[in-house]
Structures are given as structure tokens and as C-alpha cells.
Amino acid sequence: MYPERPAGIAYGGDYNPEQWPREVHEEDVALMREAGVNLVSLGMFSWALMEPEEGRHEFGWLDEIVDRLHAAGIAVDLATPTAAPPAWFTARHPDTLPVGRDGVRIGFGGRQNACSSAPAFREATARLVRALATHYRGHPAVVMWHVHNEYGAPLGECYCEHSVAAWRDWLRHTYRDLAELNDAWGTAFWGQRYTDWAQIDAPRHNHTAVNPAQRLDFARFSDGQHREHYALQRDILREITPGVPVTTNFAGTVNCKSTDLWQWARELDVVANDHYLKAEQPDNHIDLAMSADLARSVAGGEPWMLMEHSAGAVNWQPRNLAKRPGEMRRNSLAHVARGSDSVLFFQFRASRFGAEKFHSAMVPHAGAGSTQWREIVELGADLRRLAGVRGSRVRADVALVWDWESYWALELDWRPSVDLRFRERADAFYEALWREHVTIDFVHPSADMSRYRVVVAPSAYLLTDASAKNLHRYVEAGGNLLVSYFSGIVDEHDTIHPGAYPGALREVLGLSIEEFHPLREHETVAVTGGLDGRIWSERIHPAGAVAERAFASGPDAGHPALTRHDLGAGTAWYLATAPVTGLRELLAGVLDRAGVSRPRGLPDTLELVRRGHHLFLINHGDEPVTVEGVTGTGVFDGAHHDGPVTVAAGAVTVVEEQSPHP
Numbered sequence: 070m071y072p073e074r075p076a077g078i079a080y081g082g083d084y085n086p087e088q089w090p091r092e093v094h095e096e097d098v099a100l101m102r103e104a105g106v107n108l109v110s111l112g113m114f115s116w117a118l119m120e121p122e123e124g125r126h127e128f129g130w131l132d133e134i135v136d137r138l139h140a141a142g143i144a145v146d147l148a149t150p151t152a153a154p155p156a157w158f159t160a161r162h163p164d165t166l167p168v169g170r171d172g173v174r175i176g177f178g179g180r181q182n183a184c185s186s187a188p189a190f191r192e193a194t195a196r197l198v199r200a201l202a203t204h205y206r207g208h209p210a211v212v213m214w215h216v217h218n219e220y221g222a223p224l225g226e227c228y229c230e231h232s233v234a235a236w237r238d239w240l241r242h243t244y245r246d247l248a249e250l251n252d253a254w255g256t257a258f259w260g261q262r263y264t265d266w267a268q269i270d271a272p273r274h275n276h277t278a279v280n281p282a283q284r285l286d287f288a289r290f291s292d293g294q295h296r297e298h299y300a301l302q303r304d305i306l307r308e309i310t311p312g313v314p315v316t317t318n319f320a321g322t323v324n325c326k327s328t329d330l331w332q333w334a335r336e337l338d339v340v341a342n343d344h345y346l347k348a349e350q351p352d353n354h355i356d357l358a359m360s361a362d363l364a365r366s367v368a369g370g371e372p373w374m375l376m377e378h379s380a381g382a383v384n385w386q387p388r389n390l391a392k393r394p395g396e397m398r399r400n401s402l403a404h405v406a407r408g409s410d411s412v413l414f415f416q417f418r419a420s421r422f423g424a425e426k427f428h429s430a431m432v433p434h435a436g437a438g439s440t441q442w443r444e445i446v447e448l449g450a451d452l453r454r455l456a457g458v459r460g461s462r463v464r465a466d467v468a469l470v471w472d473w474e475s476y477w478a479l480e481l482d483w484r485p486s487v488d489l490r491f492r493e494r495a496d497a498f499y500e501a502l503w504r505e506h507v508t509i510d511f512v513h514p515s516a517d518m519s520r521y522r523v524v525v526a527p528s529a530y531l532l533t534d535a536s537a538k539n540l541h542r543y544v545e546a547g548g549n550l551l552v553s554y555f556s557g558i559v560d561e562h563d564t565i566h567p568g569a570y571p572g573a574l575r576e577v578l579g580l581s582i583e584e585f586h587p588l589r590e591h592e593t594v595a596v597t598g599g600l601d602g603r604i605w606s607e608r609i610h611p612a613g614a615v616a617e618r619a620f621a622s623g624p625d626a627g628h629p630a631l632t633r634h635d636l637g638a639g640t641a642w643y644l645a646t647a648p649v650t651g652l653r654e655l656l657a658g659v660l661d662r663a664g665v666s667r668p669r670g671l672p673d674t675l676e677l678v679r680r681g682h683h684l685f686l687i688n689h690g691d692e693p694v695t696v697e698g699v700t701g702t703g704v705f706d707g708a709h710h711d712g713p714v715t716v717a718a719g720a721v722t723v724v725e726e727q728s729p730h731p
């Protein structure tokens with residue numbers, strides 16, 4: 070259920086007028102109108118103002134702002150302010166302050182400073198949300214609810230007494246009895262057998278590795294506690310203001326490790342995502358594309374909302390580079406190209422005080438005379454021209470398998486190599502496909518994959534039997550699956566599938582692995598066909614698969630490095646190392662065999678994405694790029710195209726195509 074208003078693409082951002090006097094509020098609204106802002110998120114961190122003392126609610130100050138915005142035709146995404154409980158609350162309930170894995174309880178002065186399991190926090194949340202919803206019921210400005218802020222970031226797991234009590238309840242619901250738990254956690258190892266639920270603690274900091282199955286369950290539990298805190302609010306909002314969509318903003322690819330967004334997305338009326346560039350990383354627009362594709366994928370392909378990004382620099386990275394001219398526009402339009410129906414920023418006006426005063430905003434400290442503001446106004450005009458994009462879908466022929474449980478499990482202690490990181494492989498494959506101009510969906514390993522020509526599983530370390538069967542069925546029915554090393558190793562309890570590696574995937578890949586041979590730091594091994602590998606080598610024994618390439622040096626010289634297994638109507642590929650270079654070419658071969666069509670001969674500085682009838686051409690490079698064979702009308706300049714289109718360096722062209730791509 071996407072909010073009905075504003076029409077077209079929503080434009081605006083977090084608005085924190087409580088930091089400014091009334092004169093500035095008036096100027097704010099005038100500036101918003103100048104830029105075409107049509108949606109702002111209000112009240113995110115305003116609990117202390119909404120409830121200055123327990124049970125006394127003050128919404129008058131907010132009414133004035135909401136009414137002023139409404140009079141100016143600006144819609145409101147009203148936030149529940151639970152990400153920042155007030156000082157009086159913490160002073161009265163110090164037990165709600167979260168405790169870290171190291172046993173240290175955090176203090177007041179930051180934010181996200183309450184444990185989602187703490188009863189006093191849940192009670193106070195419910196009371197406030199009920200009062201807020203009742204007060205704003207039927208207000209025409211309020212078009213959606215924004216619950217909390219970025220659950221799980223930075224507060225993923227809490228180790229306080231309330232969490233431990235809830236954890237024991239969760240375990241009692243998850244396992245039939247202690248025998249089942251002991252079995253699932255493999256407590257026969259290191260003599261950890263439990264004889265009473267009360268003996269089970271959170272997997273706290275230890276001087277050695279802690280039971281990995283216990284840690285994995287704690288990650289599931291902790292994520293679920295935040296979801297319960299969200300659902301508590303959502304249910305109250307739905308009861309009091311039915312029909313008003315409810316969301317919470319995800320922390321993009323930057324800080325999303327602790328939240329299983331496949332599960333979260335099901336609980337939201339509309340998916341909302343935040344993304345911040347890694348300022349110093351070259352080609353950081355690829356991570357942006359990945360974040361946007363992930364948001365669209367967890368939304369089930371439905372349009373989603375870019376709830377936050379930055380107009381310029383952030384203030385929390387080691388070196389906070391300002392965006393170059395045109396970069397903010399390219400970033401914003403890339404999100405729209407990949408399915409967002411909004412372009413929203415943190416925040417509207419830069420703060421003079423507090424922790425984020427060096428963070429950019431739509432209105433910077435330099436004011437409306439700045440280049441930044443000019444770009445913001447121009448972007449508003451661009452987005453009005455893009456109104457017809459709203460609601461349209463992005464189609465992908467290739468999918469990447471992404472599973473948070475596998476992410477968590479893979480990165481627990483004592484793996485065969487510290488270089489085994491979930492994002493390391495996921496990013497490598499995503500980047501290679503991005504450079505091939507292929508649009509990617511992400512899929513859970515249990516999802517129906519039949520619509521994809523190619524599915525890549527870069528880091529599917531944890532794979533249940535059911536998911537492995539799903540992949541098997543996909544291949545047999547004609548799919549093309551490419552699996553990277555250290556996949557299909559353990560089940561949902563981090564227990565190794567029986568027999569030789571990769572237990573869950575032996576059959577579909579047509580091979581077994583006798584031994585892992587992780588490489589030393591910086592060590593590389595040669596692979597036939599002109600490819601060097603790093604991080605990983607292993608001894609493969611084909612059993613149905615054929616070796617397409619072999620290791621030419623290192624511990625597995627002479628043995629397969631890339632295999633192909635023709636199975637039913639499809640093919641399963643397996644790659645046993647991390648290519649230093651050449652992954653893109655290798656993938657291109659798989660894509661070609663699978664008949665994945667994509668533009669040829671374009672530089673990898675050009676981002677090309679189709680959304681509905683619109684072709685987005687985003688030039689991240691310093692040279693103009695010409696794309697052949699484009700027929701349609703330029704959305705920004707109205708130009709008619711029938712043939713080559715040249716996109717200037719750093720520019721974005723969007724063409725409404727006449728004969729939409731099949």
C-alpha cells in the first residue's frame with residue numbers, strides 16, 4: 070500500500086523544525102515550495118517535546134508546523150519518536166538502557182538508547198503512539214507513518230536482563246524441549262549441555278569462541294525483538310488510523326547486517342530505505358545501486374521509498390567528502406531508476422548544533438545562495454517531469470542469492486579464513502554484473518527463481534536442505550546457477566551437512582570437496598584461462614561435473630577451479646576461488662550461454678537501467694557516452710530520439726521509450 074499522496078515522485082526529507090525559531094519555519098516552507106518539496110518526515114526525534122513529562126502530551130507546537138505545511142500543500146510522513154526516548158524516561162527506567170556484548174550498559178546522550186525487549190520501553194511506546202495517532206487521526210496532511218528510525222542500526226543485539234528473559238521465552242517457543250535445543254546447538258561439544266532453561270544466558274563476550282548455534286539464534290531473536298517493537302506500534306497505528314500506510318526506514322547496505330529485511334519487509338505497508346555513499350570508495354555509485362536493488366527486491370518488486378540519502382557530505386565517516394557537482398542528481402535518479410518513487414534526504418536544513426552539524430542538508434549552512442541549493446531546486450523540477458515513472462517496475466533476468474542468516478553465520482568466529490566475508494563475495498559479483506550492465510534482483514535461497522535466466526550464489530554458506538532442493542529444482546527446470554566457494558556448508562544451526570563438502574550442494578553441482586586450502590594474505594594462485602585467484606583454493610572431485618578451468622599453481626594445481634554440471638534442462642557452475650581480475654569476463658560467458666541480453670560496447674562508467682517505459686542513462690564518467698538505438702522522447706528536454714543518444718559527462722538522460730523493451 071503505497072501512500073496516495075503526494076502524486077508523482079515524492080521529494081523532500083527529514084524536517085526538524087524544533088531546532089529552529091518560528092521565523093525560520095516560515096522561510097523553510099517558502100524554500101520547500103521553491104524546490105517543489107511535497108513530503109517531509111516530521112517528529113523523528115521529538116519524544117522529549119511530545120511528552121515533556123510522563124503522561125503529559127504536548128502536540129500544539131507540532132500542530133502549528135503540520136498545519137503550516139498542509140497550507141503549503143506539503144504532505145507529512147509523521148514519525149513515532151521512539152528512537153530517542155527522553156532523559157526523564159531514562160532516569161526513571163535506567164534498566165531500559167541497552168547493554169553491549171561486553172557487558173557495558175550505554176548511557177544517555179546518544180540515541181537508540183532503549184532496549185526493544187524492556188517492558189517499560191514497550192509500555193511507554195504504546196502509550197505515546199496511541200496518543201499521537203489519536204491526536205492526528207484524520208489530519209489531511211498526514212499521509213503515512215514513519216515508525217522509529219533504522220531499527221538495528223546501531224543497536225542490533227542487547228544483552229540486558231530484559232533481553233535475557235525474553236531470549237529464554239523465545240527459546241522455549243522455538244524448541245520443543247531442552248533436549249531439542251541441546252541437539253540443535255551441538256552442546257555435546259565442550260560439554261555445554263543445559264539441564265534447565267534458566268542456565269541459558271545471552272552469548273556474551275568470552276575469552277574464546279562462543280557456541281556458534283547459540284550466537285546465530287541470538288541474532289535471530291534480537292532482530293525479532295526489534296520487529297516486535299515495530300509491530301506493537303504498527304498495530305496501534307492501524308487500529309486508530311486505518312488506511313494510512315506504515316513504514317520504518319531500513320539502513321540500506323551500509324548498516325543492515327543485523328536486520329533480516331526479507332522478514333521485515335513483510336511487516337511494512339511500503340518499504341523505505343536509506344543509503345549513504347562510502348565517500349572515499351571509488352565507484353561508490355555501485356554500492357548505491359546494490360542498496361536500491363536490495364530495497365526493491367525485499368519489497369517484492371513493488372515501488373519503494375528512498376527515505377534518506379545525503380545532499381552532500383555525511384559527518385560520520387573518517388573523511389567526509391562533499392559530493393561533486395551533478396553527483397547528488399545522479400545518485401537521486403539512480404534510486405528512482407531502480408524502483409524508488411521518492412527522493413528524500415536527511416535532512417531539510419543543516420543543524421547548527423548537536424552531533425550532526427557537519428552533515429549536509431538540502432539547505433546547507435551557506436543558505437539558498439549556494440550551488441547545493443540550486444541543484445536541489447533543479448532536481449525538484451526534474452522529478453516533476455519524471456512523475457510518469459511512479460508505480461512502474463524494473464525487470465531483472467539475473468538474481469543474486471542474499472540471506473541474512475547466512476551472512477550472520479558466515480561471520481561468526483573461527484572460520485577457515487578471516488578473508489571469508491559475506492559482503493566481500495556479494496559485492497564482487499554484484500560489481501562485475503553491474504559493469505556488464507545487467508540489472509540484478511536479490512532473492513532468498515528459498516524463493517521461486519523460475520523467472521531468472523541466471524542465479525548467482527556468491528556466499529551461501531548456510532543453506533537449509535529445503536533451499537538446496539529449491540536450487541536443484543531451479544537448475545533441473547532449465548536455470549543457470551553459479552555458486553561461489555564456501556557455500557552449502559552448514560544447516561540452520563551452523564552444523565555441517567553430513568559427508569564431504571558442500572553437503573547441501575554436492576548433487577546439484579555434481580562434485581565433492583575433499584579439503585579446503587585457504588590462501589595466505591596476498592597469496593595468489595594461477596588458474597588456466599588467464600585468471601588468478603586469491604583467498605581460496607580447494608580440492609574438488611567431480612562427480613558428474615566437468616572441469617572448465619583448473620588451478621595451475623598452489624595447493625590444488627592440476628585440479629578443477631571452475632566446473633560445469635549439466636543437470637536436467639539447466640546448468641550448475643561452481644567457482645572455487647576469488648578471481649583477482651577476470652570475474653566479469655567469466656560471468657559474461659555464463660550470461661551469454663544463458664542468453665541474457667544486455668547492451669554491448671558501452672563503457673562501464675555508464676549506468677543503464679530500464680524502469681517500465683523509461684530508459685535511464687546515468688553517466689558516471691568524465692567523457693560523454695553515446696548509446697545506439699534509442700527511440701523515444703527525452704523526459705528532461707522533450708527531444709525526440711531515434712538512433713544514437715549522447716549522454717554528457719556526469720549527466721543523466723531519461724528517455725520515455727516508444728516501443729518499450731520486451
Ligand code: GAL
Nearest residue numbers: 218219343345377383415428
Ligand atoms: C541515518 C539516520 C539519520 C541521520 C543520518 C546521517 O542513519 O537515520 O537520522 O543520522 O544517518 O547520515
